[in-house]
Amino acid sequence: MTSTPLPRPRPCIVTALELLGVDDPEMPEGRARQVISIVQRHLGDSELARLFGSHLSIAARCMLHVAPIKPAGMLPFWQALNIVHLQSALVPLGVLVRGAVALGDAVAHGNLLLGRGIAEAERLRDEVAHVPRVVVDPRLLRETEQNANLRASHHSVMDELGYIRRVLRVDSDGLLFVDYLWAIRSEMDEPSLYLDFFKDHRRLVTRKLDAATVLDGASRAWIWLWSYHNLVFRLLTSQWRLDDQERSELRIPATSPLIYRFPPSAKAP
Known part of the structure; x- marks a missing residue:
């Protein structure tokens, strides 16, 4: 009996998040399930997964979302906007989000997630984000300038960057992060x-x-x-x-x- 070979990692938008407060002992009964349901609605929607070939994995309070870069696939702007809605939906439940959105090679095979992009997104989440913010790797934005698959078909490069800029903010340390508290206003x-x-x-x-x-x-x-x-x-x-x-x-x-x-x-x- 031969095993099915693993697919090769390919360039992806990789998001690594940690839910802060979801395991708080003071959280009301059933609140954790409600939080996971919100995460699945904003990042793991089955229709979006079918369209974009994306994959969401949740383990305890950490999660990984992998979206292959391809024609008519997930865009950095959409992913940042998804995170804006996710963070805003979790605040009333007393839950905050820390994490990173990165560019890197990755592959999802069942429940197995592999690739350097996974490790890089987790590293940025654990070593760089530090506080309850979701940082965005500038290399993903540079790739957006060069790769038409990361832009809407009717957008110029500057159009697409302009949309992304509306949902990000430059922090005092120079890092870009998802500006949920301001961006959700227009939503x-x-x-x-x-x-x-x-x-x-x-x-x-x-x-x-x-x-x-x-x-x-x-x-x-x-x-x-x-x-x-x-x-x-x-x-x-x-x-x-x-x-x-x-x-x-x-x-x-x-x-x-x-x-x-x-x-x-x-x-x-």
Whole structure:
């Protein structure tokens, strides 16, 4: 009896994610199953898998998504937008996402995932992302400039990059990450829905900050989220008219003992 040879790895968009908080003992019963259902809906939809030949694998709180690069296949913009919707759907459940979207050779064979692209995406998730953000490897964007299979057929290179740019943000360390907190704004039908989501995000970050007592790797994640949340808050207030009550309900004040901001009047003589 001869075994079926494994297919060769091919260039793919590889996404490695970790769900933060899904195994929290305080999470209500059934919430973990709800989270996995949301992940499958946004990244593992059977129709999308049939169209794009993509594969989703979930193990505990980590997941891998592999989408071969091919004509009429998955695009970096679509994958980033999928992650925007995924992150936004998980926030009200108290779950955050850390991970990476990378370019690399990979293959899915049943439940087996192989290829250097898998290892690279996992490395970026574990060693580079650090905080609850999904970083995007710039090599994938460079490939988008060169490879027409990573662009919509009716888009020029600049058109496609413009769409991708709308859902990404450059972080203070120079890394690109999926800007879910701002990008989901244009995906919601009513401004009130976005404000409700923004309040959910505020409550989650505030709760995490209030529970943090030591400045360490874990609390660094919540401090980053505090900074990211208030950055988007400033963008929001520059475009929307918000009254004082709404501003107080949306902004996260620097009241945590792990956060310090100098008073404006603190100036050297």
